[in-house]
Amino acid sequence: MKFNLFGLFSGVLFGLGLILAGMANPVKVQGFLDIAGLWDPSLAFVMGGGIGVSMVFYAKAKRTSLSLLTKEALKVPSNTLIDKRLVLGSAAFGIGWGIGGICPGPALVAVGMGSLGGVLFTVAMLVGMYLFEIIERRNAKA
Amino acid sequence: MQIDLAHFTPLASLLGGALIGLTAGLMILLAGRVAGIAGIIGGLIGGAADKSWRLFFIAGLVISPLIWSLFAPLPALQMVTSPLGLIIAGLLVGIGTRYANGCTSGHGVCGLSRFSLRSLIAVLSFMGTGFVTVFIIKHLLG
Numbered sequence: 513m514k515f516n517l518f519g520l521f522s523g524v525l526f527g528l529g530l531i532l533a534g535m536a537n538p539v540k541v542q543g544f545l546d547i548a549g550l551w552d553p554s555l556a557f558v559m560g561g562g563i564g565v566s567m568v569f570y571a572k573a574k575r576t577s578l579s580l581l582t583k584e585a586l587k588v589p590s591n592t593l594i595d596k597r598l599v600l601g602s603a604a605f606g607i608g609w610g611i612g613g614i615c616p617g618p619a620l621v622a623v624g625m626g627s628l629g630g631v632l633f634t635v636a637m638l639v640g641m642y643l644f645e646i647i648e649r650r651n652a653k654a
Numbered sequence: 655m656q657i658d659l660a661h662f663t664p665l666a667s668l669l670g671g672a673l674i675g676l677t678a679g680l681m682i683l684l685a686g687r688v689a690g691i692a693g694i695i696g697g698l699i700g701g702a703a704d705k706s707w708r709l710f711f712i713a714g715l716v717i718s719p720l721i722w723s724l725f726a727p728l729p730a731l732q733m734v735t736s737p738l739g740l741i742i743a744g745l746l747v748g749i750g751t752r753y754a755n756g757c758t759s760g761h762g763v764c765g766l767s768r769f770s771l772r773s774l775i776a777v778l779s780f781m782g783t784g785f786v787t788v789f790i791i792k793h794l795l796g
C-alpha cells in the first residue's frame with residue numbers, strides 16, 4: 513500500500529511538473545520543435561532542469577543497493593544495446609511527437625484536463641503499445 | 655531562426671523540469687524505478703507483475719490537473735492537429751516508444767541523467783525526427 517501511495521504521489525508530482533513546464537500544451541511543444549520558424553526554446557529548459565536535478569539522485573543511486581521504500585534492488589536499465597529497434601522506434605516516436613505535440617506523460621495529463629483530443633491520442637497510443645505486444649508475441653512464436 | 659519571445663517561459667519551464675527531475679530522483683531512490691512514462695504504461699499492457707503501483711502512478715498523472723486547479727487556474731491546451739492527426743500521432747508514439755523502450759522521460763530525463771549512450775542515441779533520434787516532422791508540416795506543407 514505504501515508503494516501504491518508513493519506511485520500516486522509521484523504521478524501527481526510529475527504531472528504538476530509537466531503543467532508548470534508548459535510541456536502539457538501541444539502548441540508549446542510544437543513551438544519548440546519548429547526551429548525554422550518562430551522558435552520557443554522553453555522545452556530545452558525543461559530538459560535542463562529535469563536532467564540537472566535527476567542527475568544528483570542518479571549519482572546517489574549508483575552507490576545505493578536497495579531502494580528505501582521497497583527494500584529491493586534498484587531497477588536501473590542494464591541494456592546498452594544500440595540497434596535498429598532503438599533508433600527506428602525513437603524515430604517513429606519523434607514523428608508522432610512532431611505531428612501531435614504530445615508524448616506519453618502529457619497525454620495522460622490532457623486526459624485529466626478532459627481534453628477530447630487528449631483522450632483520442634491516448635487511446636491511439638494504447639492501441640500502438642498493444643500492437644507492439646501482438647507483434648512481439650507473434651515473433652516469439654515464429 | 656527567430657526566438658518566440660512572446661511564448662518563451664524559461665523560469666516556469668526550468669522549475670517544471672526540476673519538479674520532473676525531482677520526481678524521477680525520488681522514484682529511483684525510494685522505489686528503485688525509472689520514471690519512464692511509456693515504460694510504466696507499457697508494463698500494464700505487456701503483463702508486468704507489478705501492475706498496482708503503475709496504475710496508481712497513472713491515476714496520479716491523470717488527477718494532477720485537478721490538484722493544480724485547487725491552487726491556480728489551469729493553462730488551456732491547444733491541439734495542433736486534426737482528430738485523424740492525433741490518431742496517427744498516438745499510434746506512432748505508442749508503438750515507437752515501446753520498440754525504443756522509452757520516451758522523453760525514460761530516455762530523455764532518466765537516461766541522460768545516468769549518462770546512458772543508448773538513451774542519448776534515442777534522444778537524438780526522436781528529437782531529430784521531431785524537428786524534421788514539424789519542418790515538413792509547418793514549412794513545406796503548411
